[in-house]
Every structure is written in C-alpha cells, then in structure tokens.
Amino acid sequence: MLRRAPARPAAGPPVSAAAHLTPAQVDALGAELDAIRAEVEASRGERDARYIHAVIRTQRGLEFGGRALLLFSKFPPAWIAGTAALSVAKILENMELGHNILHGQWDWMRDPKIHSTTWDWDHVDPAEFWKRSHNFEHHTFTNVRGKDRDLGYTIMRITPEQEWKPADLIQPLTNLGLSLIFEYGIAMYDVETDKIRSGEKTWAEAKPQIATTLRKIGKQAAKDYVLFPLLSGPSAVSTLVANLTANTVRNVWSHAVIFCGHFPDGTETFDEDRLEGETQGEWYIRQMLGSANLTGSKAMHIMTGNLSHQIEHHLFPDLPSNRYAEIAPKVRDICRRYGLPYNAGPLPTQYAKVWKKIIRLAFPGGHERYGAPTAPRATVARLRDRVRKTPARIAA
Amino acid sequence: MGGLARALTTPLFPDDILGTVNPMWSRRTPQARVVRTVRETADTTTLYLRPGTPFAEHRAGQYVGLGLRVDGVLHWRTYSLTSRPGDPLLAVAVTAVPGGLVSERLAHGTPAGTVLRIAPAAGEFVLPEPTPEKLLFVTAGSGITPVMGMLRTLDPAGVVLVHSDRTADDVVFGPELRAMRGLQYVEHHSATRGRLTPALLDELVPDRAARTTWACGPAGLLDAVTEAWPDVRVERFAPKRVAHTAGTGGRITLATSGIVADAAPDTPVLTAAEAAGALMPSGCRMGICHTCVGKLQAGAVRDLQTGELIDSADQPGRPVRTCVNAPAGDITLAL
Secondary structure: OOOOOOOOOOOOOOOOOEEEEOOHHHHHHHHHHHHHHHHHHHHHHHHHHHHHHHHHHHHHHHHHHHHHHHOOOOOOOHHHHHHHHHHHHHHHHHHHHHHHHHHOOHHHOOOOOOOOOOOOOOOOOHHHHHHHHHHHHHHHHHOOOOOOOOOOOHOOOOOOOOOOOOHHHHHHHHHHHHHHOOHHHHHHHHOHHHHHOOOOOOHHHHHHHHHHHHHHHHHHHHHHHHHHHHHHHHHHHHHHHHHHHHHHHHHHHHHHHHHHHHHHOOEEEEOOHHHHHOHHHHHHHHHHHHOOEEEOOOHHHHHHHOOHHHHHHHHOOOHHHHHHHHHHHHHHHHHOOOOOOOOEEEEHHHHHHHHHHHOOOOOOOOOOHHHOOOOOHHHHHHHHHHHOHHHHHHHH | HHHHHHHHHHOOOOHHHHHHHOOOOOOOOOEEEEEEEEEEEOOOOEEEEEEEEOOOOOOOEEEEEEEEEEOOOEEEEEEEEEOOOOOOOOOEEEHHHHHHHHHEEEHHHOOOOOEEEEEEOOOOOOOOOOOOEEEEEEEEEEHHHHHHHHHHHHOOOEEEEEEEEOOHHHHHHHHHHOOOOOEEEEEEHHHHHOOOOHHHHHHHOOHHHEEEEEEEEEEHHHHHHHHHHHEEEEEOOOOOOOOOOOOOOEEEEOOOOHHHHHHHHOHHHHHHHHHHHOOOOOOOOOOOOOOOOOEEEEEEEEOOOOOOOOOOOOOOOOOOOOEEEEEEEEEEOOO
C-alpha cells in the first residue's frame, strides 16, 4: 500500500518571532537593554584594561614563541608545537584583538596603541575596508536582505527568500573553499567585486582599493611564505608549510565561528522596508533574532573572540568583549520574559546546522524548513498572554 | 635591517614587540620610571623619573607631558621640569589639586617603580641666551616650579625672586630657596599679608622697573601683573578664560575618525572629543603649545581665552587649538 506523507498544515504568512510584542513592550525591552549598556559603560575600568593588555601580551608571546620554534621546524616536535602556537596566536590576533579593537571596543582607554583608528591586523583585508563593510554595513543592516551583504557574502544562498539560481548548486563546494581561504574571501568581498561586475562601482574607484589590498596580501605573504622560511635555513620548507597551516587553521576556525553567528536555523532575516522608522527597541530585536550564540568554556569564548556571544555583540558591538559573558544571563533573561528566542548551542551542533542549510538551499525552495516562521495565530496569542503575565518589570 | 625587522613583524612594528617585552624599551611610546619620590609639602611631591629611551634635553622652564592610566583610561597632564638640563634624572613637582583625577594620584599614589608615559619637553617660558642681566621672578603657589628649574640652572647671583604662598609651610622648595646663595629671596605669606599686587611688588623690589620680569602663578596674579607691566613674561597653568563668551555648544564631527561628540557651551573640543573615545593630539591643554590643532572644515568655534569667534565660512580650513576652543554650533574638524 502506498502511503503518502501527511499533508503539511497550510503555511500562513510569515510571522516574526517578535510578532506578539506590542509597541510599548518593544520600547520597554529597548529601555532594559539601554540600561545594560549604560551599566557596562559606567563600570569600564582598570580590570578591563588589564584584560586586553594580557591578551595582547599572550598573543605576541605565542606568535613569536611559535615562530622561534619553527626556525627548527625540521624536527617534528618543534613543527607541531610551533604550528599550534602560531595557529592560536593568529586566531587570537584576528578575533579577540583585531575584530574587537577595530570595532572600537577599547577606544575608551584612549591608548593610541589600542585604538580602532590606529590598529592594524594580520589579515589580508586592510583594516580600513573591513571597518566600513563590517562595522557599518553589516552591523547596521544586520540580516536585512538586499542591504546586509554578509548574508551569503554575495556568493551563496543562505536564506530561501534569496532567489535560487542554478549556480547555487555548487555552493557546498564554494563554502568549503571559502572556509579554507577565508581571509582572502573577506578581502575580495570588501573590494566588492560583485558591485564592479554590476557596474555599481567603477574601475577607477576599485583600482586604488585593489592595489591597497594587494600590498597587504604581499606583506603577509612575504612574512609567512618568504622571510620566516628563509630565516629557518634547512627548515625552510617545513616552516613554509607550518605558516600555511596556521593561516588555514585560522581561516577554517574563523569561518566556522562567523557562519555560526548568523546562519544556523532559527536566525531570522528581514525585509528592507523594516528599516523605515525602526525604533531602538526594534533594532535590538532585529539584532537578537538575526544572531546565534555558541556555548562552551571560557577558553572557547576567548578563541572565538567572544563572538560566541554573537547576540550580545550585535546588541552592543562596541562594548568590551570580556563583558559579553557577564551580560549574557541578563540578555537571556530579557528574551525569556519577552517570549523571544535566544538561539544558542555548542559549536559542532550549530556548525552542522549551517552546513545542512547551505546544502539544502543549494537546491530550489527550502521555504518550509528555513523560511520565516509561520507561527499560527494561536502561538502568537499564547506568547502575548505569557509576556503579559510576566511580572512587573515590563508592565511599565 | 630595520626594513627586515619591520617586514618580519608586520602589521606591528619591531618597537611594539620591544614595548611588549618591556614598556621602557619603546621609542614610539616613550615611558619613564618613577625612581624615587620626595614629599615637599603636604600636597606636593617631587617625582624623579628615568626615561626608558633617550630623552631630548630640555631647556630650564619647559614642561613635560606625563601620561598616567587611571581606571583604565590614559590621561595626560603637563608639569614643569624642576631638574637641570642634563641631570641624570628628570624631576617634576606635582601639587595635588583637590578633586584632581590625575594630580592626586601622581602626588600621593605613585610609588617608586611606577611607569608613566612621557612626552617630549616643550614650552616657551625659557630664558633667552644670553641670560638677561637683571632678573625678577614673581611666583605664587606651584608657579615656583618652572622658576625652580631656572634657578637651579643659572647663577642666581643678583636675581630677585618674590614668592607668595599661604604660609611658610606651603612653600614648595622652601628650605632650598631660603638657603640659595646669591639669590635675593622675598617670601610673602598671603594668609597674613594678603595677596601679591603690582603695587606691593614695586614696594618689595625698588629697582623693579630696571628688571626683566618673569611671572608664574594663579590667573589672578598673572592678570594683574600683565595689566600693570605689559612686557612681563608669564606662564599659565590653567587656560585664561574670558567670562560670558563661551560657545553655544554643539556636535563635533571628526572627519578622519568619524567620531561624533556633543560638547556643552564651555567644554573645549578636546575634552568633549576625548570623552567620546577619540584619540586627539594634545599637549599643554591650555592653549600654549599648538600640539592639539585641527583644521576647522565646517561650523564655528569660540576661543575660550579671547572670546573670538572663528567661523569656517570666513576662514575655511583654519587650524584651531582644540584645547581652548568650544563649538559654537555643529562643527567638523579634520582630525
């Protein structure tokens, strides 16, 4: 006997996970999050300064300790220890230091050495380009389709609302390749080759930018693939391989962390018209619904540059990263009280979800599984009821 | 060699690595270690400093910038050097200003061993070469500090110093001044005899008119002497402020960094921008050294010292000193 799959319930119109909140509740939520920001800003001090100085010292120790070991990389133990140290150093340098300092998280210290306007990172994307595309475009327009180019980085279909093209079929391979060369991918992305192709950006505009990027690529290549190998004498080849390994480990790791921040199941994307007249509370909600956290140990959080607290980071991109873990319970509590999802899970689970989604969306459709939630009216009503009943703090 | 080191440490500088190993080794962010401290009076302490890297020799009367981290934030202040040019250690005398965030820490909470950031010596309050024949120094309170640097450097024979302080116990370097050979030293106590005035000075120094006068002290004294004797040379520790000429306040946009700051009517651009997290060039913070200038691209600022309105409509790109100008409406600076 042939059995047919049971018919899916008719999908209603897409409903945001925040649909049950009244404008007054959205404002109240905004005020609570503003208060968290104010509290952190008022208490930034010596403890935080010591933290970032300690990370800088550790990172430089690991990097130059690792490179010193690699001078003798012909000996396998030196190769293994040196490559491990250099990989960790490069991850720390890009994430907990570079990403966060370039966000201006440490500008309040007024230290000219640790400031978003003076810092440069060991990444082939020049800091000035990255700051524009990331701090401005991505953080302002987070998960707004058509505005946030980070949604699939213009080369992948990451949400079913993006129209399917036959070229999307190869996106699992694209993603694998991207993860191996992530820093170059980001640099190319910031040159906006897609806009050059579409004519939105002229060659005259792009040329100096490409030249700057090539110079940056040249500097990293000279250091990692020419000078340190040459200094290693008889260990030249093994040092070159070690440096290539460290750069690749950093690429794969940062790609995984960053993709887990916005693309696992349950993260919402938004229509461009949402931006019009968006209130501070609505902005916060968009940041929370568009981001996902990673759970794990303290070491894990540091290794992700605290992007494991992607939700907190997107709410407050310029607060010091060491504070995200401290405010996370408060943010989670706010989500609970307002009936909003707080998307968090361990890295392997989240990363697997990202991969499944990318593979599924390589093919047409995917709305049922990955489209905007179509919560039946009853769910919205139930949530509305629950939020209304939660005590005091939001009643005002 | 330097190029190779730079290529091996890119995007850092070799100096960053040296500074990470030992802050005192950095040339790009020079540091100085407090070697010892001497309590001069109840509220003033002399700090003896050893710069980590070669320090360009100063001229007597100049000041030095010191940077101290307070609650994680780097603050800069300037202090007159009281040591002689060429001395192995630099000396500054820091008077704790009540409620002063930095001065109180430096005067009372900076034990030997503390490392401070240091900026090159600067300042125009220096004696010309050759030293004028007949000198008169008029000082009050901590205004003695740059003059002390001069007295320790030159031959004090024939020099007159009139110093005013509340009581004998408040005089910084009191015992040394009273014992200084050749110096004609007049100590005036304002607690019992009132404040120094030009008229009183004429009484105390009969040949005053024949002398070149250098004065340093509180604004009231300096305003009075400059009014009475236009050719007097003065050094101010606080910017001179003209009453009722503050700007209207406004929003400051820094064109280079993109940082935006709101300033109250009497808040200098520098103070407001720093509070907003901007990295601003700064030096004396009182309108003297021109380290902090930025070009005014749009809007108008008012000079808090003279009351002058500087409008970019009349003078596009005019460099303004951010430490003594407040915005008069919204402005854009090329910083």
